[in-house]
Amino acid sequence: MPDSSAQSTTADLAKRFRAGQVAALARAISIAEDQRPGFEELLHELLTAGPTASRVGMTGPPGAGKSSLVAHVAHAYRAQEERVGIVAVDPTSPFSGGALLGDRIRMNDLATDAGIFIRSMATRGSLGGLAATTKEVLDLVDAFGFERVLVETVGVGQTELEITAAADTVVVVLVPESGDAVQAMKAGLMEIADIFVVNKADRPGAPRLAKEIRQALHLRAGHGVQEPSGHHGVDLTQVARDARPTSTPAVDSEGWDIPVLETNALDGTGVEALVEALGRHRAWLDSSGELDARRRDRARGRVRDVVEREMRRAAWSSMKLQAALDEGVDRIATGAATPYSVARELLAQLLR
Amino acid sequence: MPDSSAQSTTADLAKRFRAGQVAALARAISIAEDQRPGFEELLHELLTAGPTASRVGMTGPPGAGKSSLVAHVAHAYRAQEERVGIVAVDPTSPFSGGALLGDRIRMNDLATDAGIFIRSMATRGSLGGLAATTKEVLDLVDAFGFERVLVETVGVGQTELEITAAADTVVVVLVPESGDAVQAMKAGLMEIADIFVVNKADRPGAPRLAKEIRQALHLRAGHGVQEPSGHHGVDLTQVARDARPTSTPAVDSEGWDIPVLETNALDGTGVEALVEALGRHRAWLDSSGELDARRRDRARGRVRDVVEREMRRAAWSSMKLQAALDEGVDRIATGAATPYSVARELLAQLLR
Numbered sequence A, B: 001m002p003d004s005s006a007q008s009t010t011a012d013l014a015k016r017f018r019a020g021q022v023a024a025l026a027r028a029i030s031i032a033e034d035q036r037p038g039f040e041e042l043l044h045e046l047l048t049a050g051p052t053a054s055r056v057g058m059t060g061p062p063g064a065g066k067s068s069l070v071a072h073v074a075h076a077y078r079a080q081e082e083r084v085g086i087v088a089v090d091p092t093s094p095f096s097g098g099a100l101l102g103d104r105i106r107m108n109d110l111a112t113d114a115g116i117f118i119r120s121m122a123t124r125g126s127l128g129g130l131a132a133t134t135k136e137v138l139d140l141v142d143a144f145g146f147e148r149v150l151v152e153t154v155g156v157g158q159t160e161l162e163i164t165a166a167a168d169t170v171v172v173v174l175v176p177e178s179g180d181a182v183q184a185m186k187a188g189l190m191e192i193a194d195i196f197v198v199n200k201a202d203r204p205g206a207p208r209l210a211k212e213i214r215q216a217l218h219l220r221a222g223h224g225v226q227e228p229s230g231h232h233g234v235d236l237t238q239v240a241r242d243a244r245p246t247s248t249p250a251v252d253s254e255g256w257d258i259p260v261l262e263t264n265a266l267d268g269t270g271v272e273a274l275v276e277a278l279g280r281h282r283a284w285l286d287s288s289g290e291l292d293a294r295r296r297d298r299a300r301g302r303v304r305d306v307v308e309r310e311m312r313r314a315a316w317s318s319m320k321l322q323a324a325l326d327e328g329v330d331r332i333a334t335g336a337a338t339p340y341s342v343a344r345e346l347l348a349q350l351l352r
Helices: A006-018 A022-034 A039-046 A066-079 A101-111 A130-144 A158-164 A181-186 A206-223 A236-242 A271-288 A290-316 A319-333 A339-351 B006-018 B022-034 B039-046 B066-079 B101-111 B130-144 B158-164 B181-186 B206-223 B236-242 B271-288 B290-316 B319-333 B339-351
Strands: A054-060 A084-089 A116-120 A148-154 A169-174 A195-198 A260-262 B054-060 B084-089 B116-120 B148-154 B169-174 B195-198 B260-262
Touching (some): A022 A130, A039 B339, A054 A066, A066 A084, A066 A101, A066 A148, A084 A130, A101 A116, A116 A130, A130 A158, A130 A290, A148 A158, A169 A271, A195 A206, A290 A319, A290 B339, A339 B290, B006 B039, B022 B116, B022 B130, B039 B130, B054 B066, B054 B271, B116 B130, B130 B158, B181 B206, B195 B206, B195 B271, B206 B260
Parallel strands (some): B054 B148, B084 B116, B169 B195
8 A cells, every 4th residue: 555645644534533434443552552654643533532431451461351352341331332442462361362272262253343342462561662563553442433442461471561650440360270469569559459359269268368458459549558579488477367356348549349259150159240340440530530541641651652762762772882882882892891881971072 | 878979889789799799690680670770881881891691481371370480490590500580460370479389389499599599580560571571680680690590481472582592492381271382473472482281290181282383483484484473363373283294393484493392390300301301402502603693682782772762862851852742742742743753853853
């Protein structure tokens, strides 16, 4: 397809995007992912209206059943005639290709529904960083007009936590096999969860895990306990068990009572309660002013991302700086310099 | 402890570091992690000699038994009178605190050995990005004089893959439960692995997984197959199964034959073969010139990291830019701007 001029293409694409053509959404996403020339102008053009969708992020370890829950929740929204966009950033997710047969069937069911859009992100090699790119894709899916946007990540890495924080409501999905509440705390999941789900609730260990999470949440909310430290041998569940019984509800600093739900994604047990909790959280976000606060935080983060990306691009597109880098690497290899002394030289050159 | 002057402290610390005082290593690591004033000068001072250790990175999904394998390999090196530094970047690792009883015992065994140093990284909230900080910690442990440096990460996130690439030799540990070779390819593990380990080799599915990985490696090496795409429904193992039988060994582009080993970290089966493979890979790195190439690549990446970190710090420490950011976020909230238009304004201000 010949591009007569980037500008006319952008205007045409924006027009088709606003007319609700799914192909235009898919193309806009590809342009953002590949950071093709003019992609930031396109994003500016398409995102002027700002976010309107209700965004739910689901994270948790591989095999926790996130995809199945996402599929269940998507079905529930579809039953309410709402349109749903799904973004999967999880190499083990059936949305991104690897699937058990049962999941694959559920996915196909979703994939043939015109009210559902599914996009999986490449989990490596994205030019501007996976987190930044995924946030842009979420914004595009939101701007396209889906009432609900669901994003699924594997929540053990920093990148994945960052992506999940681009949702309005963060659901952390755990299973008995994924360890105890201490590990969830250590992985930073307590700080980002608006709703906890213990999936595979029929398995032994599920009630205990749910109880541990509730205790850890109570402890954090009621007793001002500090973040778990990295020290060896500190058993926070033991600390929780030793704490005196309290009737204080597990309420986060802004007044939301974090529910700990039990589900079974295989037969759909508990999904209704999850959808209900998602609705309550959304209502709380709206009424408390927290939604505005979160959107402002996200906007601030986005501006910083874009500025830093452009700074990097501007710096490394300089042939002179690249030559100085090459020469510096030679000196590091012979022991005549360190990365820090070379960086200092390059920074001096940048500021000149 | 009063710091009379940052400079004298740095000189003193460097002296104690070079004298082999473990407390000085621990303190240097803390300074790097917290990015205290002068940390880059300290790193420059301590890293002038360049890397000398043999660095092994182990990655894989949670529960694959990486920590146990790391412990086994560490014991094997200790038996050869080599000193071992271990860095754990994995919230589920016993090295970083969450442990099964058996693992904890093995760890304690290691922890009381003066020839072993164990450091776990906080997996969130690190100032300069977890990957950049972890690489600096690895350099410090290397510079301190350990013959072997082992780093353990959970290999599903981009940050974790980046850290693992800071090792000379990358071991990818999989278990039958962690899925098939297709998922490993999708997660980018095929590209970074120098050695594959199928752990829990006594479980059903282990031989099949090992076979699938070998087939995928053969396919990639022998037939010039492209990277797996994100398309739904592409079954690469099926492609592998359909490929004609070949006697071409699975050799990566630089001439290393990637072994696929089977181990049982519980009873130590296969650990000897793993240690032997690590030795062979190291010898190949040396003789092929690949070690120099990898170290040069790492030095280049490090310079870029440090330059970008300093650019970010310089930009956002400007009160004027912060004020413009605040004002821009207000306009985004009212729909009068997008993150892209505000970023453009801030960049113009930065360049002025």
